[in-house]
Amino acid sequence: MSNTILEAKNINKYFNDPIRIQVLSDINFSVNKGEFVSLTGKSGCGKSTLLYVLSTMDTDYEGQLLIDQEEMPKRNEPFLAKIRNEKIGFVFQFHYLLNEFNVLKNVMLPGLKQNKYSEEEVEFRAIEKLKILGIEHLALKQANHVSGGEKQRVAIARALINDPHIIMGDEPTGNLDKKNSDLVFDIFKRLADEFNQTLLIVTHDPSFAARTHRIIQMEDGKIIHS
């Protein structure tokens, strides 16, 4: 019980544009520490929508969201920003690196924002994360001068910098070729097995899902199997 990291209670969400439709209905599930969970389902069933709610970026929902057993408020933007900074790591389908900065700085940014460690320590930790992902040699390269697969690994390093409780990914391998997808999957797997990292990853790839600890399946805004 005490190692529940993420819990959704009776979550409902509607879109009002153009007509009021329910995209999430009565979502209930929880993720425990160290679990590697994949979220699958047909296109348009509401996976991304659910992930945005769980990530605290979307607060327009009904029901309760608990992260680290703490209920998330819906109207305290600075507080939610702090939660995202300290407890959640993100990996998106597109890498979203800041092209103005080099790879190392990109990884360091959320760490500097957290302001828990000194700049030197954050830099040291960032290099550690890059080493885990095997890309420390890219540290001083400009973010837009590395390949797509490498960018995705930089994004994972960035997600890891503050030792988050959970890493969330929305089709992080969706934009990569087979080789790079496998590489990224292996990294996730290693993070889960070696570092006991909790992961919640949305994927379309059945072979990807099959190799995770647990599969949550969605259909038409409902969880049909978890």
Added chain:
Amino acid sequence: MKKKLLINIANGLLMARWKQTLVAAVGVTFSITMFIALLSFMSGMNDLLDGLIINRVPHIRIYNDIKPNAHQPITLDRNYKTAHHFISSIKSDESRQSIYNSAAIMQAIKNDKRVLGFSQKLTAQVFFNDGNIDITGSMSGVNPVEEGSLFHFDDYITSGKSQDLTKINNSVILGKGLAEKLLTNIGDVIQITTSKGERFQLKVVGIYQSGLRDIDNVQSFASVSTVQKILSKPSNYITDIQVKLKDITQAPAMAKEYEQLFQTDAEDIQTANSQFETGSSIRTLISYSVGITLLIVAGFGIYNILNMMIFEKMDSIAILKATGFSGRDVQNIFMYIAISIGVFGGLCGLLLGFGLSSIIDQIPFNTAALPTIKTFPINYNPKFYLIGMVFSFFTTYFAGWFPARKASKIDPVIIIRGK
């Protein structure tokens, strides 16, 4: 630490778009430069034109006006005290034009703490004889030392020395136009005739140019005693006492006070020259409006550049927010960008504005009307620089505020979904 990080990110965004940023900064620089140069020049010009009048005009002039006696015989008759008096063909009486008891008045003014100084003056109407022709003119008897220290008399002496009026007996300083008509120069002796027909020989010791041609064609100066001699009047005969105050704004009140106290006429500078103040304030108003308009245009430049930057950096903003930067942080990042453009552009503008003013200050500006002015006038008042800086800060602040606010409101979900 947190501030440092935001400034660091702002700096990164700025450097990535340094060309556009520079264009926006140049806009601010240009407008501040023009603002400073325009105000310095306009204000210099104002000072010059005001000085033309204010320097030379006493703050209070004490004199005896020529006017009909207020006490006509009928008004003294007790029987008609309450009646309305019709008096026709009333004439100004031959009362003395000189100030009664001038020595006592001067002593009283001297003891008045509000007074900076005063000078006495008397005026005679004379004819300057040039062969067969007599030129009508006016001769003022002045004390050149006081006239010089209080009313910048020496600034208008284009050749010769005003002090010679007292050093050399029977000497005169001629208006430039007058000297030209008489074909005389310094050292020459001219002859004048008084209105009573007496003739005098006077030695020319200087040339005076006020800048107002009508005055320069008729005016001449001599020492007080010389003019008293020409008029065959005693040494206490004075027609004007010109007072300069420490605080010019007290002039109207003090003029009234003196009128009461000394039983003479007293005129203050504000009443005598009201039109000049209106002129200066309108010129100042125009300069400020042009300067502020320029700044507002520069503000729109900054607004545009930031809007563009925010549009381009949507993804970066989304990821910053996703990784834990709050709306406030994002807003601050863009505010830093706006303000650094404003401060950098503004400071350059102040320097260039000073440079441009100095250049204008070197441009020759010779006009017969302004004998002491050789170049365009510039007023290097630090006030303009302060106003320029404050305005550039505020315009960039407001120009940055709206786009920065917009950036802070960007919903990362919409951006990430949009991909």
